[in-house]
Amino acid sequence: MLSMQVPSQVEYERATSVEHALSLLTRPETRILAGGHSLIPMMKLRLAQPEVLVDINGLTELAYIRLDDGQLRIGALARHADLLDSAVAGQLYPILHDAERVVADPIVRLWGTVGGSLCQADPSEDLSAVFAATRAIAVIRGLGGNRMIPVREFHLGPYETVIGPGELLAEVRIPVQPGTGSAYEKVSRRVGDWSIAAAGAVLRLDQNQKIASAGIGLTAVGAEHFVAAQAEDFLLGRAADEESFAAAGAIAAEGCHPVVDQRGPEDYKRHLVAELTTRALRRAALRVTLEA
Numbered sequence: 276m277l278s279m280q281v282p283s284q285v286e287y288e289r290a291t292s293v294e295h296a297l298s299l300l301t302r303p304e305t306r307i308l309a310g311g312h313s314l315i316p317m318m319k320l321r322l323a324q325p326e327v328l329v330d331i332n333g334l335t336e337l338a339y340i341r342l343d344d345g346q347l348r349i350g351a352l353a354r355h356a357d358l359l360d361s362a363v364a365g366q367l368y369p370i371l372h373d374a375e376r377v378v379a380d381p382i383v384r385l386w387g388t389v390g391g392s393l394c395q396a397d398p399s400e401d402l403s404a405v406f407a408a409t410r411a412i413a414v415i416r417g418l419g420g421n422r423m424i425p426v427r428e429f430h431l432g433p434y435e436t437v438i439g440p441g442e443l444l445a446e447v448r449i450p451v452q453p454g455t456g457s458a459y460e461k462v463s464r465r466v467g468d469w470s471i472a473a474a475g476a477v478l479r480l481d482q483n484q485k486i487a488s489a490g491i492g493l494t495a496v497g498a499e500h501f502v503a504a505q506a507e508d509f510l511l512g513r514a515a516d517e518e519s520f521a522a523a524g525a526i527a528a529e530g531c532h533p534v535v536d537q538r539g540p541e542d543y544k545r546h547l548v549a550e551l552t553t554r555a556l557r558r559a560a561l562r563v564t565l566e567a
C-alpha cells in the first residue's frame with residue numbers, strides 16, 4: 276500500500292516586517308518558516324505540528340552580511356549560499372567558507388538560512404559549531420527590543436534553544452580581531468551528507484607565536500554547547516606547533532560524547548575528533564598571518 280507523509284492542517288501568515296512577525300509570534304503554537312528545509316520535513320513526519328507558520332522569507336532587512344563596528348554581522352535570513360559568496364566573511368573568517376562548502380548540497384544551500392540552522396539546534400548542524408568556535412553573539416529580537424546571547428549559551432540541548440515565545444533570531448555577530456586564523460574540517464559518508472564528525476578552530480597568536488586565544492567547535496559528537504572547552508584551555512599560552520595541536524586534539528576526543536549510530540562506532544568518532552581538531556588547528560595557525 277502506498278502511504279503519503281503530509282503535514283497536519285496549518286495556518287499560513289506571510290510577515291511583512293520584523294514587527295509584524297513578532298506580533299504574529301505571540302500566538303501559541305506558532306513557528307517561523309525560513310528555508311523550510313528542516314521544519315517542513317519535521318511537519319511531514321508530524322515531529323512538529325505548529326498551528327501557525329510565520330513565513331519570514333519576505334523580510335529582506337534580515338538578509339545581509341556586512342562588517343560593521345568591528346564585528347561581522349550576519350542577518351538570520353542570509354542563506355548558506357550568501358555566506359559562501361561573501362568575500363568579507365571568507366576573508367575575516369575562512370572557517371565560514373570551509374564549513375559552507377560542505378553544508379549539504381547547492382540546492383539546500385540556496386534556500387537554507389543561517390538563522391534556521393542555529394534555531395533548528397540539530398546536534399549535527401555545522402554552523403552551530405562554527406559560531407561556537409568564533410565566540411559569536413546571537414541577537415534575539417522581541418517586541419521589547421534585543422537581547423544578546425553568546426552562541427555558546429544559545430542551545431539548551433538537541434532541538435532546543437533559548438528563544439522564547441514572541442522572539443526571533445535576528446542576527447549573528449562575530450567579533451573581528453587582528454592576528455586570527457580559522458578553519459573547519461569535516462568527514463561525512465558522502466558529498467553533501469551530514470557530518471560523522473567535524474571540528475572548527477579559531478586561533479589568535481601573540482607576537483611570540485604563542486596562543487593568545489583558542490576556540491574549538493565540534494559537530495555531531497555530543498560536545499557540550501558544541502565546544503571542546505578543555506582543549507581550548509590547554510592551548511592558552513602554548514606554542515602554536517604540532518605537539519600542542521595533537522595534544523589538544525586528544526583532549527577534545529576525550530571530552531566529547533559521541534553516540535553509536537549508522538554513521539559509526541564511538542571509537543571511530545573519537546578518532547575523527549582527534550584528527551580533525553588537530554588539522555583544523557594546524558590550518559587555522561597557517562592562516563593567521565594572511566588574515567592579520
Ligand SMILES: Cc1cc2nc3c(=O)[nH]c(=O)nc-3n(C[C@H](O)[C@H](O)[C@H](O)COP(=O)(O)OP(=O)(O)OC[C@H]3O[C@@H](n4cnc5c(N)ncnc54)[C@H](O)[C@@H]3O)c2cc1C
Binds near residue numbers: 384386388
Ligand atoms: C538534504 C539536506 C541535507 C542537509 N545537510 C546539512 C549539512 O550537511 N550540514 C548542516 O549544517 N545542515 C544541513 N542541512 C540543514 C540545512 O542546511 C538548513 O540549515 C536547515 O534545514 C535549517 O535552515 P532553514 O532556513 O531551512 O530553517 P527552517 O527549516 O525554516 O527552520 C528550522 C527551525 O528554525 C526555526 N527558525 C528559522 N529561522 C528562525 C529565526 N530567524 N528565528 C527563530 N527561529 C527560526 C523554525 O521555526 C524551525 O523551528 C541539510 C538539510 C537538508 C534538507
